[in-house]
Amino acid sequence: MKSIKIIILFISPLIVSWGSLFLGAYEINPIIVIKVFLNEIFHIFNLKDIPEKAILMDIRLPRVLLAGIVGASLSGSGVVLQGIFRNPLVDPFILGISAGAAFGCAITVGFFPQWSIQFNAFIFGLVAVGLAYIIARTQGEISRLPLILSGVIVSAFFQALVSIVKFLVDPHKLQAIVFWLMGSFSLSDWRTFKIAFLGSLIGLLPIYFMRWRLNVLSLSEEEAKSLGVNVKRERLIFIIFSTLAVATATSVCGIIGWVGLMVPHLVRMMIGPDHRILFPLSLTTGASYMILADTISRTVTSFDIPVGIITALTGAPFFLYLMKKSGKEAWGK
Amino acid sequence: MLEIKGLCFRHKDLKEDTLKDIEFSAESGKVTVILGPNGSGKSTLFKCIIGIWKPYKGSIYANGKEINKLSYLERAKIFSVIPQEHEITFPYSVFDIVITGRAPYIGLFSCPSKRDYEKAKIALKALEIYHLKDKPYNKISGGERQLVLIARALAQSAPFMLLDEPVSHLDFRNQIKVLLKIKELAYKNKITALVTLHDPNLASFFADKLVIIKNGKIVAEGKPQEILNEKLIEEVYGIKINLIQNNGFNLICPVLDFLNYK
Numbered sequence: 001m002k003s004i005k006i007i008i009l010f011i012s013p014l015i016v017s018w019g020s021l022f023l024g025a026y027e028i029n030p031i032i033v034i035k036v037f038l039n040e041i042f043h044i045f046n047l048k049d050i051p052e053k054a055i056l057m058d059i060r061l062p063r064v065l066l067a068g069i070v071g072a073s074l075s076g077s078g079v080v081l082q083g084i085f086r087n088p089l090v091d092p093f094i095l096g097i098s099a100g101a102a103f104g105c106a107i108t109v110g111f112f113p114q115w116s117i118q119f120n121a122f123i124f125g126l127v128a129v130g131l132a133y134i135i136a137r138t139q140g141e142i143s144r145l146p147l148i149l150s151g152v153i154v155s156a157f158f159q160a161l162v163s164i165v166k167f168l169v170d171p172h173k174l175q176a177i178v179f180w181l182m183g184s185f186s187l188s189d190w191r192t193f194k195i196a197f198l199g200s201l202i203g204l205l206p207i208y209f210m211r212w213r214l215n216v217l218s219l220s221e222e223e224a225k226s227l228g229v230n231v232k233r234e235r236l237i238f239i240i241f242s243t244l245a246v247a248t249a250t251s252v253c254g255i256i257g258w259v260g261l262m263v264p265h266l267v268r269m270m271i272g273p274d275h276r277i278l279f280p281l282s283l284t285t286g287a288s289y290m291i292l293a294d295t296i297s298r299t300v301t302s303f304d305i306p307v308g309i310i311t312a313l314t315g316a317p318f319f320l321y322l323m324k325k326s327g328k329e330a331w332g333k
Numbered sequence: 334m335l336e337i338k339g340l341c342f343r344h345k346d347l348k349e350d351t352l353k354d355i356e357f358s359a360e361s362g363k364v365t366v367i368l369g370p371n372g373s374g375k376s377t378l379f380k381c382i383i384g385i386w387k388p389y390k391g392s393i394y395a396n397g398k399e400i401n402k403l404s405y406l407e408r409a410k411i412f413s414v415i416p417q418e419h420e421i422t423f424p425y426s427v428f429d430i431v432i433t434g435r436a437p438y439i440g441l442f443s444c445p446s447k448r449d450y451e452k453a454k455i456a457l458k459a460l461e462i463y464h465l466k467d468k469p470y471n472k473i474s475g476g477e478r479q480l481v482l483i484a485r486a487l488a489q490s491a492p493f494m495l496l497d498e499p500v501s502h503l504d505f506r507n508q509i510k511v512l513l514k515i516k517e518l519a520y521k522n523k524i525t526a527l528v529t530l531h532d533p534n535l536a537s538f539f540a541d542k543l544v545i546i547k548n549g550k551i552v553a554e555g556k557p558q559e560i561l562n563e564k565l566i567e568e569v570y571g572i573k574i575n576l577i578q579n580n581g582f583n584l585i586c587p588v589l590d591f592l593n594y595k
Contacts, residue, residue, distance in 0.1 A: 223414075273423035
């Protein structure tokens with residue numbers, strides 16, 4: 001039973017992508033989708049230059065892939081942050097990494113176009129999570145509620161800084177910043193896909209190999225120390241790599257919240273908390289979830305609704321459900 | 334053999350030392366019990382040995398090797414620790430918990446190997462809880478949890494085992510069961526077991542050697558039958574007791590003189 005669930009979660013991105021590719025403003029026959037792809041690889045069918053091909057290869061495919069990568073990055077770092085802080089109620093959005101990265105992007109777009117957006121996003125993402133960590137760490141071990149509160153404080157602070165940037169920047173750039181901040185994949189192309197792919201790979205691949213360590217780090221701090229783990233150093237390594245993945249994701253599609261919170265929980269409920277399986281399956285499930293949300297956002301109305309709105313509409317009730325379910329425990333130590 | 338020499342420790346904000354010139358040794362294959370009332374410095378002593386807190390004076394030798402400057406990783410290969418209170422955030426299975434005991438031997442970038450699985454299995458079987466291996470840790474009883482933690486310590490294959498109040502929240506049956514298991518492991522596997530207890534009766538039953546501390550100071554040490562007497566216990570615990578001989582053991586029974594006030 002468990003292995004069936006694992007297989008389903010593992011291959012879900014393929015199925016969801018296929019669905020996403022034939023849905024949209026221009027309807028494409030599902031069979032044509034498969035034909036075009038087979039032809040791209042094997043050149044077996046004689047498909048002249050049909051319009052479907054351009055729509056699939058130049059518009060929908062990069063968008064689907066980008067959504068998948070962003071979903072995987074956000075949920076992957078959600079798993080990491082929940083593990084190392086022993087707190088099932090945190091994710092990159094709640095800890096302020098997204099807001100910090102967004103500020104890095106906004107000042108780059110607004111004032112320093114010669115700098116690298118991804119680099120600034122990474123640096124300010126790190127600053128944000130570092131601040132949240134320091135504020136929460138008042139007495140030795142980090143407790144749950146203070147960590148969430150300090151994340152909220154840091155998040156609010158960086159969002160205020162973003163507002164200052166919006167206020168000062170010239171109107172043409174303002175439009176770009178505002179649209180991008182809402183979180184959307186409508187500007188996807190192969191170039192942004194390549195950037196996102198590279199950043200997430202550098203961030204997520206080392207975490208994949210270190211994933212069993214999350215089982216040890218999610219025990220209490222003293223316990224992990226008595227098991228020979230240098231808790232401070234290893235936490236830092238995990239924070240750096242997961243922030244890299246989140247910062248890259250934020251730099252290509254803006255702030256998308258709640259994914260990093262929801263997906264790890266869903267996967268944990270289905271297959272248990274062992275990070276050896278939890279981490280890889282959160283990557284695939286996160287990808288599927290994001291592709292699904294993006295497909296909804298571009299098909300449900302004739303407009304392209306920012307996908308951040310869809311994830312927030314599903315994520316906020318889910319957070320409430322978690323709090324209610326875990327009750328007092330959620331706020332405990 | 335564990336030797337502790339002239340250990341002094343003081344908390345940052347306190348004026349008085351929490352541990353005053355602690356000096357004793359614990360032999361391998363034996364159970365050494367540190368007995369003392371709440372707040373006497375038992376847990377502090379443990380934290381100094383594990384390296385969570387740094388004593389400002391004195392040294393600790395494990396099999397003749399000084400350990401004051403060792404890293405957490407090196408210490409973890411010498412000492413396994415069974416923590417006093419234990420809560421887990423995520424509902425790991427019993428097997429997942431036991432295999433974390435192999436962490437000192439598994440690199441940052443790798444997962445447990447077949448050998449690690451074997452060690453965890455052997456440890457679970459040694460404590461006769463192999464049938465629990467797939468159960469969620471937070472759904473088993475307190476006594477079973479304590480056995481799981483001991484299994485993890487065994488999987489850690491360290492020559493010294495530190496147990497901080499391992500039975501304080503267990504019922505009567507489980508207290509005896511867990512303590513007997515600890516004693517059996519120490520004998521069989523030649524482990525130096527260092528156990529803190531606050532119940533003088535349990536301590537006198539199970540200790541091969543007893544170290545009694547009060548206010549961070551050792552007041553007596555030796556075999557329980559030899560050192561336990563009415564005067565000593567009254568001095569340490571501040572209440573009147575009677576010592577009753579039973580099958581070669583000392584039973585410590587409080588004198589309930591408040592009944593006279595009725």
